Every structure is written in structure tokens, then in C-alpha cells.
Amino acid sequence: MTAxxxxxxxxxxxxxxxxxxxxxxxxxxxxxxxxxxxxxFGKEYEYDQIKDIPLPxxxxxxxxxxxxxxxxxLSLDEFILLLIALSPHIQPHFFDQFMNExxxxxxDFPQLGGVRGKQHRGFLPTGETFLFLIAAxxxxxxxxxxxxxxxxxxxxxxxxxxxxxPQSGEPLMSGKLTLAQDYVDLFIFGHIFPPKFxxxxxxxxxxxELEWEDLILNSHTQSQIxxxxxxxxxxxxLLYSWxxxxxxxLGYRALFHGPPGTGKTFAAxxxxxxxxxxxxxxxLSMIVSKFIGETEKNLANLFAxxxxxxxxxxxxxADAIFxxxxxxxxxxxxxxxxEVSYLLQRIENYDGLVILAxxxxxxxxxxxxxxxxxxxxxxxxxxxERLKIWQASFPKEITLDKGVNFNSIAREYELSxxxxxxxxxxxxxxxxxxxxxxxxxxxxxxxxxxxFQKRGKIIR
Numbered sequence: 001m002t003a004x005x006x007x008x009x010x011x012x013x014x015x016x017x018x019x020x021x022x023x024x025x026x027x028x029x030x031x032x033x034x035x036x037x038x039x040x041f042g043k044e045y046e047y048d049q050i051k052d053i054p055l056p057x058x059x060x061x062x063x064x065x066x067x068x069x070x071x072x073x074l075s076l077d078e079f080i081l082l083l084i085a086l087s088p089h090i091q092p093h094f095f096d097q098f099m100n101e102x103x104x105x106x107x108d109f110p111q112l113g114g115v116r117g118k119q120h121r122g123f124l125p126t127g128e129t130f131l132f133l134i135a136a137x138x139x140x141x142x143x144x145x146x147x148x149x150x151x152x153x154x155x156x157x158x159x160x161x162x163x164x165x166p167q168s169g170e171p172l173m174s175g176k177l178t179l180a181q182d183y184v185d186l187f188i189f190g191h192i193f194p195p196k197f198x199x200x201x202x203x204x205x206x207x208x209e210l211e212w213e214d215l216i217l218n219s220h221t222q223s224q225i226x227x228x229x230x231x232x233x234x235x236x237x238l239l240y241s242w243x244x245x246x247x248x249x250l251g252y253r254a255l256f257h258g259p260p261g262t263g264k265t266f267a268a269x270x271x272x273x274x275x276x277x278x279x280x281x282x283x284l285s286m287i288v289s290k291f292i293g294e295t296e297k298n299l300a301n302l303f304a305x306x307x308x309x310x311x312x313x314x315x316x317x318a319d320a321i322f323x324x325x326x327x328x329x330x331x332x333x334x335x336x337x338x339e340v341s342y343l344l345q346r347i348e349n350y351d352g353l354v355i356l357a358x359x360x361x362x363x364x365x366x367x368x369x370x371x372x373x374x375x376x377x378x379x380x381x382x383x384x385e386r387l388k389i390w391q392a393s394f395p396k397e398i399t400l401d402k403g404v405n406f407n408s409i410a411r412e413y414e415l416s417x418x419x420x421x422x423x424x425x426x427x428x429x430x431x432x433x434x435x436x437x438x439x440x441x442x443x444x445x446x447x448x449x450x451x452f453q454k455r456g457k458i459i460r
């Protein structure tokens with residue numbers, strides 16, 4: 001039974017456009033598998049060579065899969081490789097049906113390759129599976145086909161289809177053939193889902209419901225942030241339409257530095273919001289590892305997942321991993337310095353916006369700062385800016401006592417925007433606890449006292 005027949009048999013309504021396209025693609029792959037197995041076991045088949053098999057007819061149906069195949073201008077080998085990697089995600093038993101047919105006594109057929117997963121019990125294709133279907137025992141063709149797995153091929157560059165590393169000492173082509181989950185989602189559902197926060201992707205998507213006017217900063221800082229926004233909107237024009245890709249590196253690197261609570265994370269969220277890009281705040285505690293090589297591995301996985309997505313990667317408290325290199329006194333220092341060197345290389349090769357945030361600019365290794373296109377200072381707000389923050393922070397539902405003088409408060413107390421909001425939250429909760437809508441000057445004063453107390457300072 002073909003993939004299409006099975007789906008139609010089990011469905012009470014017409015299949016979707018995506019399903020129609022993919023099952024027709026699997027029917028084509030099925031013909032290739034049957035041809036190769038028939039040749040291997042000395043049986044006759046309606047086609048003599050792969051090139052004789054008609055390509056799948058999608059009847060002009062436009063899906064994410066057909067769009068990708070068309071835009072990428074895939075060769076026949078590339079198209080078949082993509083189908084092999086995709087097949088277990090559409091029909092988990094896809095390859096097993098042929099194994100059962102041609103090897104009914106559970107015989108072994110190593111030429112076909114394949115592995116079994118820890119939880120998935122079906123046949124999972126490997127590089128050897130692809131080589132067998134494409135070339136069988138033709139050594140020259142097998143060598144040529146392996147070029148599709150080289151780092152220079154766009155499948156590997158863009159982390160679309162790749163081989164997982166086999167066990168030490170085993171042939172490279174015995175590695176499991178993997179289609180990136182983003183492309184599985186794209187081909188099956190028509191769009192890529194944002195990754196979930198996990199050990200394999202230690203970054204969390206951050207958003208804001210606020211607007212640009214809610215970000216109250218000095219004019220110089222504001223203008224520098226607007227430059228970042230401009231690059232996000234017009235960067236591709238500069239690189240490709242204007243031909244600057246030959247002269248400047250892909251991507252953009254920025255450093256936000258300044259005291260806590262001055263708007264660094266907020267600014268990154270707004271840039272993403274107004275350029276329609278996802279912003280991911282990287283959890284460095286899950287990146288940095290005491291085990292040699294693990295930090296680089298974790299970062300490699302993060303950047304590989306983010307590549308070619310247009311995501312903004314935001315590294316808060318970046319000193320922990322982008323800090324200055326030290327003089328080498330022992331093996332630990334040596335590998336710590338290697339981590340920084342790897343980071344430098346990986347960030348330079350990322351094609352999107354990377355923002356490093358630190359409380360102190362001098363804590364960041366100079367090798368990074370030399371490569372930043374923007375270094376933006378977020379200072380503590382001045383009195384005029386603090387006044388705007390105070391005036392904009394209280395909800396319209398509350399009433400301020402006549403004794404509240406924001407001009408005086410803004411001049412007297414040097415607080416960051418985040419600290420002002422802490423005071424506002426404390427006052428509002430206090431009012432709600434008293435079932436009141438009135439906030440008095442002494443309520444605000446008490447909130448300010450608590451904020452200074454956090455710093456270890458005492459005010460009257």
C-alpha cells in the first residue's frame with residue numbers, strides 16, 4: 001500500500017494540501033527504494049534506473065515544501081536526500097515495510113544502513129541508506145554523493161540535513177541522517193515554531209507589550225538604538241543589493257553596557273518587536289560548563305539552531321562568558337581562553353544580530369569590543385528622564401495625593417527605571433491591600449527607602 005493510499009484509507013475527509021504534496025513525494029521515494037531492492041535481490045521492476053522514474057506530480061500545489069524545493073533548485077540527489085531524511089517524520093514505519101517485504105525472516109541487510117532509536121522503534125536512515133539508494137555498489141558515484149554532507153554544502157551550512165556523529169572509529173556514513181526540526185515543522189505544518197526553552201536550546205523568547213515612547217533614555221542612546229533598528233530593516237539591502245557582502249561580515253554585533261535596570265533588555269525587546277524578529281535571551285548558566293569542550297558544544301548547538309532565522313540573540317550579564325582572557329597559569333586558564341576564542345569566531349560568523357549586555361564595559365574582552373559595530377551606553381537616568389519615568393509609571397486607576405511632588409522626587413533620588421517600577425509596584429500593592437485607590441507621598445517615600453536599602457544605603 002502506498003503512503004497516499006494509506007492516508008486516504010484512514011481519513012474520512014480529503015487530505016490537506018501539505019499532506020497531498022508530501023505523500024506524493026513519499027510515493028516517489030518508494031519507487032526508488034523498490035527499484036534498488038529489486039536490483040539487489042535479482043527481481044524485475046517496472047523501472048530500470050532512478051532517472052527513469054517520473055518525478056512526483058504536485059499538480060501545481062504550493063506549500064512550504066514545494067516552495068523550498070523550487071527556490072533551492074535542488075538536484076535530483078539533493079531532492080532524494082531530503083525525502084529520505086523527512087520520511088520517518090511522516091511515516092515512522094516507512095522503511096520497515098520494505099524490510100519486511102524483502103527480508104521477511106528478519107534477515108540482516110547492512111548495505112541499507114539504518115539505525116534504531118532509543119524510543120523510536122522504526123528504521124531510521126543513515127548516510128549509508130542514502131548512498132545505497134543513490135549508488136548501490138558504484139564506488140565512484142558513492143564518493144561523489146558524499147559531497148552533499150561536506151561543510152561547504154548549503155545543507156550543512158544552514159543546518160538543514162546533516163549526519164549525526166557516529167561512534168568513535170565507525171564509518172562517517174553510518175551516522176544517523178537528521179533533518180533539522182525547524183524544517184520538519186516547516187514542511188509538515190507550513191511554518192517554523194519558536195523553539196522551547198530546554199537544555200538543547202538554553203534561550204528564552206522575550207517580548208514586550210510596551211512601545212518606543214515607553215523607553216525613556218537620553219537622546220544619544222536613543223539615536224544609537226535607532227541605528228540598530230535601521231540595520232535590522234535595511235541590512236539585507238546593504239549586503240546584497242548594494243554588494244557590501246564582499247567587504248563586510250554578515251550579521252551585526254552590539255554591546256549594551258550600563259547599570260542594572262537602565263533598559264538594556266527592554267531595548268532589545270523593542271528592537272525585535274518593531275522589526276518583527278524573535279528575541280531570545282540566552283541563559284548563560286546553562287551554557288557555561290566546567291567540563292572541557294562542553295561550553296563550546298552548547299554554544300555551537302545554540303548558534304546552529306539560530307542560523308538563518310533572523311533571530312536576535314541577547315546575552316545578558318555577558319561578562320560570565322565573554323570576559324577578558326587571563327594569563328595562562330594552568331590547563332584551566334588555557335581552556336577558558338580557548339572558549340573565549342571560539343566565542344569570538346562563532347559570533348563573527350552569525351548572520352543575525354547579537355547583543356551582549358554587561359554592567360561594565362571594561363569587563364568584556366577587548367577582542368570582542370573591537371568587533372562590535374555598536375557600543376551603546378545605558379547610563380542612570382538624569383533628573384529630567386526620571387521625572388518622565390515617574391509620570392508614566394503609575395496606572396491611571398489610582399489617585400495620587402496632593403502631597404506627591406514628582407519634580408522633587410526625581411531631583412532628589414537617583415533611581416533606575418526598573419527601581420522606579422519597583423517603587424510603583426510596592427505602592428500599588430499597598431493600596432490594594434488597604435482597598436484604596438489613593439497613594440500618598442509617604443507611601444512613595446517608603447518604597448524609595450526599600451530600594452536604597454537593597455543597595456546597602458540608608459535614607460531618611
